[in-house]
Amino acid sequence: MIDMHWLYVFAGTVFASFAAASIRSSENPKRWGNAAFWTVLAISFWFGDLLGDVGNGILVLVLVALAGFHLMGRSAAQSTTTKERENFSKRYGNTLFLPALIIPLAAFLGTLLFNYTALRNSGLIDPKSVTLVLLGVGVIVALIVCYAWLRPPAMAPVDDGGRLANAIGWALVLPQMLAALGAVFAQAGVGTTIGAVAGHIIPSGSVFLGVLLYAVGMVAFTMIMGNAFAAFPVMVAAIGFPILIQQDGGRAAVIGAVGMLAGYCGTLMTPMAANFNIVPAALLELKNQYGVIKVQVPTAIPLLIVNILILYIAGFHL
Amino acid sequence: MIDYWPLLGIALVVLGFALRFNPLLVVAVSAIATGLLGGMPVLKVLAALGHGFNQNRNVTIIYIVLPVIGLLERYGLQQQARSLISRMRGATTGRVLILYLAFRQIFAALGLTSVAGPAQTVRPLVAPMALAAAEKEHGELDEATAERVKAMSAATDNVGVFFGEDIFIAVSSILLIQGALRAFGIELTPFELSVWAIPTAVCAFLIQSLRLLLLDRQLEKRRR
Numbered sequence: 001m002i003d004m005h006w007l008y009v010f011a012g013t014v015f016a017s018f019a020a021a022s023i024r025s026s027e028n029p030k031r032w033g034n035a036a037f038w039t040v041l042a043i044s045f046w047f048g049d050l051l052g053d054v055g056n057g058i059l060v061l062v063l064v065a066l067a068g069f070h071l072m073g074r075s076a077a078q079s080t081t082t083k084e085r086e087n088f089s090k091r092y093g094n095t096l097f098l099p100a101l102i103i104p105l106a107a108f109l110g111t112l113l114f115n116y117t118a119l120r121n122s123g124l125i126d127p128k129s130v131t132l133v134l135l136g137v138g139v140i141v142a143l144i145v146c147y148a149w150l151r152p153p154a155m156a157p158v159d160d161g162g163r164l165a166n167a168i169g170w171a172l173v174l175p176q177m178l179a180a181l182g183a184v185f186a187q188a189g190v191g192t193t194i195g196a197v198a199g200h201i202i203p204s205g206s207v208f209l210g211v212l213l214y215a216v217g218m219v220a221f222t223m224i225m226g227n228a229f230a231a232f233p234v235m236v237a238a239i240g241f242p243i244l245i246q247q248d249g250g251r252a253a254v255i256g257a258v259g260m261l262a263g264y265c266g267t268l269m270t271p272m273a274a275n276f277n278i279v280p281a282a283l284l285e286l287k288n289q290y291g292v293i294k295v296q297v298p299t300a301i302p303l304l305i306v307n308i309l310i311l312y313i314a315g316f317h318l
Numbered sequence: 319m320i321d322y323w324p325l326l327g328i329a330l331v332v333l334g335f336a337l338r339f340n341p342l343l344v345v346a347v348s349a350i351a352t353g354l355l356g357g358m359p360v361l362k363v364l365a366a367l368g369h370g371f372n373q374n375r376n377v378t379i380i381y382i383v384l385p386v387i388g389l390l391e392r393y394g395l396q397q398q399a400r401s402l403i404s405r406m407r408g409a410t411t412g413r414v415l416i417l418y419l420a421f422r423q424i425f426a427a428l429g430l431t432s433v434a435g436p437a438q439t440v441r442p443l444v445a446p447m448a449l450a451a452a453e454k455e456h457g458e459l460d461e462a463t464a465e466r467v468k469a470m471s472a473a474t475d476n477v478g479v480f481f482g483e484d485i486f487i488a489v490s491s492i493l494l495i496q497g498a499l500r501a502f503g504i505e506l507t508p509f510e511l512s513v514w515a516i517p518t519a520v521c522a523f524l525i526q527s528l529r530l531l532l533l534d535r536q537l538e539k540r541r542r
Contacts, residue, residue, distance in 0.1 A: 008375055014382045041378075048372040054361060056368030060346065068343030079392045089394030089401065096398045100390055103383055104429040107488050111509070131488050131508055132379055142386045150393055160388025165381065170342050175490050176377045177345045179497070183370030184349040184363065186501075188324045188356025224332055226341075229377075229491065233498045241502045252504045256495040257484065257514035264480040268473075272335045280436035280472035284445055287461075291469040292476075299477055299526050306521040314514070 003126035005049070007136050012045030014161070021162020024155070030073030034166050037066045041173065060180070067170035074166045079159060092150075099142045099149075106138030107131050171275065175229050182233035194238040207248045207316055214239045215308045218259055219266035226272025228263030235259065244315070254315040262307040268300040269293060327352025374497065377490040380429075396439075411452040411467055412534035415474045416527045418444050422478025423523060427485035434479070436472055445471040456537045463540065470533060474526060481522035484515035 019038035022031050044059050051059070066072060080088070089096065111131045114120055125133050143157055165172060194217075201213060214235060221231035240259055244250040267273045271290065281292045288294065327348045334344030346367070353363030387395070422434055434440075445468045452459055452467050459467070483489045487508035495511050 004376065007379060011375075011379050011382050014385065017385065044372065045375060048375060051368075051372075053365035053369040053372070056372045057364035057366075058368070060367055060371050061364075064342050064346040068340045068346075070340070079388075082397075085392070085394040085397045087394070088392075089397035092393060092398070094398065096390055096393060096395050099386065100395065101428070103386065104486065107429065108486075111487065132376065132493075135379075135488050136382060139382050139386055143389075146386065146389050150389070152389060152392065156392060157385035157389045160392050161385030162388075164384045164388045164391075168381075170340070172381055173378055174341055174345070175494075176371060176374050177342055179374035179377055179494055180367055180370030181345050181349045182498075183373070184353050184366045185324070185327065187366050188327070188352045188358060189321065190324045190327065190352060190356075193322060193324055224328060226335055229494055230331075230345075232494060233501075236498050236502075241499070241504075245502075245504070252499055253506055253510045254514050256499050256506065257492075257511045258518060260491055260495055261481065261484065261515060261518045267480065268476060272332075274335075276436075276476050280440060280475070281469070283436050283441045284468045284472060286465055286469060288465070291465060292472045295466065295469045296473045296476065299473065299522075299529060302525050303481075303518070303522055306525075307518055310514075310517050314517070 001123055001126050002133050004129045004132065007129065007132055008045045008048070010136050012042045015042040015045060017158045018162040018165040021158050022166060024159060025075045025077065025162070025166070027077045028073050028075035028166070030071060031075075033066055033071030034073065037063060037072055037170065038165070040066070060177070063170070063173060072169055074169060075163070079156065079163065099145050102142040102145065103135060103138035106141060107135040110134035110137070175227075178225070178227055178230040179233070182230055185234055186237055190234060192237070194234060208312055210239065210243050210248060211308060211311045211315070214244060214255075214259060215262040215304065215311060218263040219304060222263040222266030223270035223272065226267075226270055226274065228260055228267055231263050231266075232260055248316065250315040251318075254311060258307055258311045258315070262304060262311070265300040265304040265307065268296040323355040324352050326355055374494075376493050376497070380488065380490055410455055410534045411448045411537060412530035414447050414451050415444070415471060415530045419474050419478045419523060419526055419530075422475060423482035423519060426479045426482030427519070429486040429488060434475065436475060440472050440475050444475065452537055456540065463537070466533075470530070474530070477522055477526045481515075481519045485512050485519055487512045
């Protein structure tokens, strides 16, 4: 049966190819730092289940050291010039979108096909991870199509994939790190503490106040952390699960999905989410570095109210 | 008696970000400090961090698409996306940005979040188009107005991607929600979760569009 382990092995191979691309990009003076970072990530994906928890913890520390001590760089070099790209774009036209669409279509249509046909019981793919497995299949199919159609140099996907990965850099593992932080927070009892504090605030029995505190808590915690991903596991452990789902019988899918979206309203309002709010202000050469946040607040607040209403109505009354 | 010490880890995150340390470093230091303050021995904290990282590898899976996107960019994907949008050029700033909002939300909902963004599309394409539309309709812009139009372009990009991406079933936030609820014994498929991103996505589109139409009106008033 094809399950997540196969996908992790494939992803590890992709990360190893980023390492190879980093070594090949001779214009990047810190290329060995980049190569080390992607190699460690590849090891984590290949052997994570064999290394034990402390072993994985050490891998994390190495990744953090490489990023934290600025041992990674990026290369400004492009594989083809902008002029060449414009000519390619004229030559291939909108057909260029098709290989990019193979990936989401394989994941989306493939999942539907799998779930509603006899394939589900065939034992070919683990039903719990079917979407991601099909995403991986989509990547492989798209690569084959690109090779056959565009006839690129053999190392082109490695070099171009690595170029994009190095442009993102250490930020690529930040969501996963924040998820790990959430796990440590949970074990150290942060969720319990916030839940206990919240429990003092919530008069039990008021579903609406519970929803309000959950959504506003997501926003506040997201603004502090700069990322809804870190806030979510804590708020679910503190209020979402024990109060809204378990005590008040709310619909778990709504509490989960819309709770996260309430957090995104917080992301729109915080300088901590630098990549969304501060970097664009710099890119657009705005005088006020908080100019983007300033125009986002009047969208974020009404949208937060909408999310609270969706949580309350769809979560408890539909 | 509530033990408040573990909350210090949150303070460390705020401080670390405020002082502009590397976010990975801030997160790791905060995790270790929180664990120690929560009464866990050093090795156990390291193990908890490693375990959490290993268990959440699915969050990073999405980057296996980079070789395909990189290869297509080599053959002009971005240039083609630009020429496609520039042919959809509408009359006013608000309409240009509403079209972009729709484009951004739909592409994000298909999992194509990285085909656009502040560096890829907003600076080279969207902001100049929004400014050009404003100038065409309302003449030369003063600095404050130009700044507002540019800021709205970046904001529209953020709103589009934030409230579109969760409709795609394999995006990392949906997988994170699934994992967080699984920890409490609740098994949900990504599909069940992503469906509930649709009502908010529609409302986000309506609210941001309304604000963009109001922007058009303010630009119009300013001229008189």
